Amino acid sequence: MTQNEAESLTPLDPAFFPYNRRNPNTWQVLYLDQAIPVDPVAKQYMICDLQNWTRNYLLIPIKITANLCLAVIMTVKRLLPFQFHFYGFMHQSATFFLKYFVSPEACYLIVRHISLGSNIVNFLIDNGPNPYLEKSNLYPQKVDDLAHNVFLEHDLILYNFVYDYHRAQQENPHWQAKLKQRGINFKSIRPVSVEMNFKKWRWLRILDLESAIELFKVFYSLCLTSDEFERAVLSLQFDENFGLYFTQITGDSSWNHVISNRHPLAPNSPFQAARNLMLHGITTEYIHRYLEIRRDQAELRED
Template sequence: MSQELDTAISSPTAQPYIPEPHDRRNPNAWDALYVDQAIPVDPISKGYMIRDLRNWTRSYLLVPIALIANLLLAIIMTVKRLLPFQFSNYTLMHQSAAWFLNTFVSPEACYLIVRHICLGSNIVNFLIDNGPDPAIEKSQLYPRTVGNLAENAFLEHDLILYNFVLDYSKAQREKPHWIEPVKERGLNFDSIKSVQVDIDFKKRRWLRILDLESAIELFKVFYSLCLTSDEFERAVLSLEFDENFGCYISALTGDYNWNHVITNRHPLAPESPFGAARNLLLHGIISEYLHRYLELRKEMAQTVSDR
C-alpha cells in the first residue's frame, strides 16, 4: 500500500489529489488525512473523497440544505402515511437522479456514486462465490456512467442486497457446515476486480458544484416522493446491513480485527430516515474500506500461491 500511494502522489496523471509541501508550522489537515494509511483505501477514490470533502458547498451549503431537506421529508412521509393509497414512479426517480447528478453535482461525487454501485456488486458476488450456495444469482449491476444510473440502478442495488441476504441465509440453514470445505479449498477472489467508471472531469459546468453529502440530502427528498412508504423505509434500513456484511466477510477470512471501521450497525434498531444522507455517506466509505480489504487479501493470496 505504501509503494502504491507513493506512486500515486508522485504522478499527477495517476492521482486526483496532490498534497502540498509539508509545512511543519502549518500542517495541512487534508493532506494528513490523505497520506495516512491506518485504514487502507483505494488511492484514486481517496483522492476524490478528499476533494469532495474540501468542496466549499459542504462548508457553506450542507447545513441549510439538510434543514430544508428534512423539513420536506417530514411533510412527504407524513402525507404518504396518511393517504389511503401508495404510489411510486421508478422511471421518473432514476431519470431525475441522472439529470440531477449531471447538472448540479460535482464530478468527484458522481465518480464515487457510480463506483459504489460496482463495488457493491463485487462484494455480493465474492460472498456468493465463497458461500453455501454458489448457484445464488449474482449481481450484473456495473454502471460506468451517470447515464447508466437512469436504468433503475438504485432500486436494483437495494433489491440485489435484500435478495442476496434472503438467499444466503436460506442456504446457510440448508447447509449448516458449509464453511469448512470453503476454508479448506481457499477463498475465491475472482469477483474482487477493478471497476471502470467514466466521468469527464475536464468539462466543469458552473452549476456542477454540489458535494456528495449535500447532493444526497437533496435527492433523498425526491427518493421518498417516488417510492412507497415501505420501499423508502426498506432503502433506509439497507444502510445498516454494513455490519452484517462485515460479519459475513470475517466469518470467511477468520479476521474480525478490522470490523471496528464499520459504523452503520444494528439493523434491529433502525436509524431515523432523517439521518439517511449521513448514513449513506458512511455506507459508501465503509464499502470502500471493505472492498480495499478484500483487494489486499487477494494480493496476499496471490503472493502465497506464487511462492
Template sequence: MTLLASYFPAPRDRRDPNAWDALYLDQAIPVDPVAKAYMVQDLQSWSRRYLLVPIRLVANLSLAMILTLKRLLPFQFHAYQLMHRTAAWFLQTWVSPAACYLIVRHLGIGSNIVNFLIDNGPDSTLEKSQLYPRTVADLAENAFLEHDLILYNFLLDYQAAQQANPDWVGKLQHRGLSYDSIQPLEVQVAENHTSPLRVLDLESAIELFKVFYSLWLTCDEFERAVLSLQLDETIACHVSVVTGDHHWNHLVTNRHPLAPNSPFHAARDLILHGILSEYLHRYLEIRKQQHLQDRDLL
C-alpha cells in the same frame, strides 16, 4: 474526457500542517488511492462548507412533509423510472464530477462484495449481481432500486443456503477462498469544467436526493432503503466468517439494523455506508493480492 485524479498535497509546513493532506497521506486504513483523492477533494469543497447546513434543513423539512402526506394517503404510489432519470439528470447537472465518480463506483463495489460472498458461501450457484454501471447515465436504468433489491435478495438466499448446508464453513476451509469476484471497477465520469453548476459535494447531493427517493418510492420501499444502510454490520459479519478474520470489524459504524435509524439521518448514514464499503472492498483487494503472491511462491 474521463475524470482524472486531481488531489495534490501542499508543500509541508510544520508550523501549519494541512489537515486534509494528513488524511489523504495517512495509510492506517487502506483505501483505493483514486477514490480517496476524490473523497478528500470533496470534503474541501465550498459547497460542503457553505451549502450543506441549509440544504440539510430544507431537505429534512421536505422529507417530513412528504412522509407525513404519504402516510395519510389511502394509497401508495411509486415512479421508479422518473426517480432514476431525475437522479441522473440531477447528478449530471448539479453535482461535482468527483462526487459522481464515487456514487457510480459504489454500486460496482456492492456487486463485487455480494459476489465474493456468493463464491465463498454455502451455495455458489446463487444469483449473482450484474449491476456494474460505468457512467452516470447508466444510473437511469433503475440502478439504485436494483442495488437495494440485490442486497435483500442476497441476504434471504444466503440464509436459506446456510440452513440447507450447515457444514459449508468446513468445506470452504478445505477448498480455500476464491477472489475472482474482486475485480477492478471501470468508471467513466466526464469532467465538465465549462459548467458552473456542477458544484455540489457528495453529502449535499445525497441530502437532496433523499427527498426524491422518499417522493417516488412507496413508504415501505423508502423505509427498506433506509434500513439497508445499517446492514453494513451484517455484511461485515458474513465476510468475517468467510475469511476467518474479525480484526477489522471495528471500522464498521453503521450497526444494529434491529434498531433502525431515523430517515432524517439517511444522508449521513449513506455517506458512512459508502466509506465503509470502500474500506471493505480495499481490504478484500489486499487479501487478493496476498493470495496471488502466495500462490506464485508455491
C-alpha cells in the same frame, strides 16, 4: 519526473504541496494516512469532495430544508389511503441532477459504489454456503447508466442476497468446513471502471456528495412508497451484518471496528439517511480495499 507522473500528482501530495510542520494541512495528513487502506484514486476524490465549498456553506441549510420537506412528504404519504411510486421518473431525474449539478468527484464515487457493491455480493456468494445463488450484474460505468433503475435494483439485490444467503446457510450447515478445504475465491474482486468527464459543465456541477444526497433523499421519498423508502433507509444498517459475513469467510475480525452503520434491529431515523449513506459508501470502500489486499497476498503466496 515524467509528464504522466506530474499529471497524477494531487495538491495533497508532498511533492506538489510541501508539508508545513508549523501549520499542518488537515486534508494532506488524511490523504497520506494509510491506517485504514482505501483505493488511492477514490480517496483523492473523497478528500476533494470534503473540501468542496458547498459542503462548508450550503450543507446545513440544505439539510434543514430537506428534513422539513421529508417530514411533510412522509406524513402525507402515511395518511393517504393509497400508495404510489415513479421508478422511471425517479431514476431519470436523479441522472439529470447528477450530470448537471453534482461535482464530478461525487458522481465518480456514486457510480463506483454500485460496482463495488456487486463485487462484494458476488464474492460472498462465491465463498458462501451456495455458490450458485443469483449474482449481481450491476456494473454502471457512467452516470447515464444509473437511469436504468440502478438504485432500486441495488437495494433489491441486497435484500434478496441476505434472504438467499441465510436460507443457503440453513441448508448447508457445514459450508465453512468445505470453504476451508477449497480456499477463498477472489475472482469476483475485479477492477472497477468509471468513465467521468471532469471538465464538461464544471461551472455548474458544484454540489458535494452529502449535500446532493440530502436533496435526493427528499425526491427518493416522494417517488417511492412509504414501505419502499423505509426499506431503502434500513438497508444502510446492514453494513454490520456484511462485516460478520466476511469474518466467517476470512476468519479475520480485526478490521470490523471501522463499521459504524450498525444494529438493523434498531432502525435509524430516515432524517439521518444522508449521513448513513455517506458512512455506507466509506465502509464499502474499506471492505473492497481489504479484499483487494487479501487477494494480492493470496496471489503472492501462490507464486
